[in-house]
Amino acid sequence: MKKIVAAVCLIVFGMQSCEKAEISKNESEMRFSASYDLEPLTKAPIPFPSGNKSTIIGYTAGANLTSATPVAGTPLEATGAGTGVLTPDSPLYLPKGSYDFYSLSINSTTQAGVTFTSGVSGQLVNQRDYIWAKHTSVAQGGSVTFAYTHKAVGIEVNITAGTGVSAMSVTSIRFTPTKADASSKMTLSSGVIGSAADKDVLTAMNLTAAKGSYIMLPMASQSLDIEVTVNATIGGVSQTAKVYTGVVPARAYAAGTYYTINLTISATALTFTGSTVDDWATQTITGVTLTEQ
DSSP, rough: OHHHHHHHHHHHHHHHHHHHHHHHHHHHEEEEEEEEOOSTEEEEEEEEEEEEEEEEEEEEEEETTTTOOTTTTSSSEEOOSTTEEEEESSSBBBOOEEEEEEEEEOOOOOOOOOEEEETTTTOOOOOOOEEEEEEEEEEOOOEEEEEEEEEEEEEEEEEEOTTTEEEEEEEEEEEEEEETTTOBBBTTTOOBBBBEEEEEOOEEEEETEEEEEEEEOOEEEEEEEEEEEEEEEEEEEEEEEEEEEEEEEEEEEETTTEEEEEEOOOOOOOEEEEEEEETTTTOOOOOOOEEOO
């Protein structure tokens, strides 16, 4: 009888131990959420869109990322689930302690595909809207909130029909974006992308009506060449595939900055009519002169 009672007690004690272990495990599961500025002119935080992907990497709090190893279970891919919630591909459980978390996304439903070695990424590329965030000193089982900021450069060119121009259709806008080089890498601890030294060849911008847009990597001081092709009636004469070119004076193109260049086609020339630079960050572009070809 004593043996039976002892066996029952062991079973009950074992069940209680398992239950406590399960509770402890659940309390150690990390939870993630995110927000960011969806558009350059939107100042209020916006929940991370449903379906967008992000990469999450965790370290013990205060770790030196150049030598530390990420915590087990990370890097971890996650997906926006609406209302700002980030759902990891698999749950992340961590033992008692404090942790620092970093996240990278390309602001898309496609995974970033970026790996970090000793805290530095591989060479990055143009046409990726790299956004980055961190949340440090989070206890096990806590909530990690990422506030993403843009780390690439946005370029926008707007073409307007001026006096003497009608029936205008912009068919192409090309410019010389950053030429990625060995400096075009991200430091995970800060999100900083190094500035490339040179510009690339003329490259087509994404065209919507009379607006061209492009996301490129940061670049040290360089002039930008612009080429605009239009069909229009100019001075009463129908023109097809009319090409205008110009140069934006040399300047550095800083990470997290959105540059807008406004150009107007008149009967005799394509002229610079002003610019805005938004936060992303505030700068000024002046002195653009474009000539008819």
